[in-house]
Amino acid sequence: MTPVAEHTTTQQDLYTELQELKESAENTLALANKMTAEVDALTEQNAELRIENVNLRNRLNELSRADNGAADTKNGLSKSKKNLEKLYEQGYHVCQELYGKRREDKEECAFCLEVIYGTR
Numbered sequence: 001m002t003p004v005a006e007h008t009t010t011q012q013d014l015y016t017e018l019q020e021l022k023e024s025a026e027n028t029l030a031l032a033n034k035m036t037a038e039v040d041a042l043t044e045q046n047a048e049l050r051i052e053n054v055n056l057r058n059r060l061n062e063l064s065r066a067d068n069g070a071a072d073t074k075n076g077l078s079k080s081k082k083n084l085e086k087l088y089e090q091g092y093h094v095c096q097e098l099y100g101k102r103r104e105d106k107e108e109c110a111f112c113l114e115v116i117y118g119t120r
């Protein structure tokens with residue numbers, strides 16, 4: 001084989017390897033993006049289920065309580081509002097608009113604060 005032909009073959013081999021590496025990286029990135037989307041969806045579903053669980057437990061407690069008129073209040077919040085406050089402090093929205101979604105960087109949400117501390 002001549003030096004020129006050998007050089008061309010080496011370049012083709014390198015080019016082929018580079019293309020394969022690029023395809024592999026693109027496949028890995030696509031898989032990582034898919035997994036990220038799935039984790040986000042599962043995190044939101046988990047938050048929704050936690051909130052629903054809290055609400056169901058609160059409803060069960062209300063039904064089993066003989067005295068419906070007396071709500072346990074500490075710092076002016078009922079037990080159910082304290083549970084919502086706890087979920088909010090853990091970084092989840094408790095408002096109707098963004099129910100169950102994670103608050104990014106634990107930013108404040110006026111809707112959530114209204115649900116927890118409002119007079120509804």
